[in-house]
Amino acid sequence: MQIDLSNRTYVVMGVANKRSIAWGIARALDQAGASLVFTYVGERFEKTVQDLADTLNGDHYVLPCDVTSDEDLEKAFNTIGEKSGTIHGIAHCVAFANKDELEGEYLNTTRDGFLLAQNISAYSLTAAAKAARPFLADDASIVTLTYLGGERYVKNYNVMGVAKASLDASVKYLAHDLGKDGVRVNAISAGPIRTLSAKGIGGFNEVLKEMEEHAPLKRTVSQEEVGSTALFLMSGLASGITGEMLHVDGGYHTIG
Ligand code: KAL
Structure with a gap:
């Protein structure tokens, strides 16, 4: 069955470059005929995101949005509401923690570092859903990105693991609140x-190697595989799924 998202608008938050998972999701949605809106933070990413978006087949535009600012979120979603009318889905692909807190002991996390990671990586989903609510279609689908480190200890993930745990819980509470509007909220792990997020972070190569050796599929997963899962969750094929965390990890989470 072909997924057709033509005449539907999806907001993709968090493309940083062509390797971004957000970009894999954007390409999958574009291939299904969707219109796309990209949000980015910081002038540094504006041109990259605009240039990437311009390679797509379908309608698209790009807007700045700092997820730590309610005012910015409101402004961005009001603009999207005015320009596009209804929003059929949001891909929330945003996370940040101070690099020096992504190594060593979690115990050394500072209060500011903890709150920063929670603010950008977890609360931003709730804040975006709140700002988007007036414009969400009655079958809209919100998808966020999480990671196994929110479910169990993963070396170096530290403060980000705790932020992902908070994000995972937010998915369930938002699924409940927005479910009465028909809106679904899910996470892809x-x-x-x-x-770019993983760049320069200690131990990343070992995590990849561990996946290749021990995941049931004996390999890592691609941006395209996460993209097609997001496309499924955004589509009517997933109309009965909400509050769910879907692992796209070659089965790695099943091993102990
Ligand atoms: C166990 C893993 C190894 C890596 C450990 C921590 C990864 C944390 C992800 C977090 C989002 C990374 C950062 O916030 C990096 C940031 O301090 C510096 N980088 C930046 O500012 C770049 C320029 C921008 C684009 O990055 C962000 N985030 O804005 C986890 C691995 C195996 C899986 C990963 C990488 C998970 C994940 O959450 O990304």
Whole structure:
């Protein structure tokens, strides 16, 4: 069955470059005929995101949005509401923690570092859903990205693991609140993929190697595989799924 998202608008938050999982999701949605809106933070990413978006087949535009600002979120979603009318889905692919807190002991996390990771990586989903709510279609689908490190200890993931645990719980509470509007909220737990986020972070190569050796599929997963899962969750094929965490990790989470 072919998924057709033509005449539907999806907001993709968090493309940083062509390796971003957000970009894999955007390409899958574009191939299904969707119109796309990209949000980015910081002038540094504006041109990259605009240039990437311009390679797509379908309608698209790009907007700045700092997820730590309610005002910015409201402004961005109001603009999207005005320009596109209804929003049929949001891909929330945003996370950040201070690099020096992504190594060593979690115990050393500072209060500021903890709150920063929670603010950008967890609360931003709730804040975006709140800002988007007036414009969400009655079958809209929100998808966020999480990681195994929120479910159990993963070396070096530290403060980000605790933020993902908070994000995972947010998915369930938001699924409940927005479910009465018909809106679904789900998370994809992706296996490790070499993105800009992962760049320069200690131990990433070992995590990839561990996947190749021990995951049931004996390999890592691709940006495209996460993209097609997001496309499924955004489509009517997943109309009965909400509050769910879908692992796209070659089965790695099943091993103990
Ligand atoms: C166990 C894994 C190894 C890596 C450990 C921590 C990864 C944390 C992800 C977090 C989002 C990374 C950062 O916030 C990096 C940031 O301090 C510096 N980088 C940046 O500012 C770049 C320029 C921008 C684009 O990055 C962000 N995030 O804004 C986890 C691995 C196996 C899986 C991963 C990488 C999971 C994940 O959450 O990304």
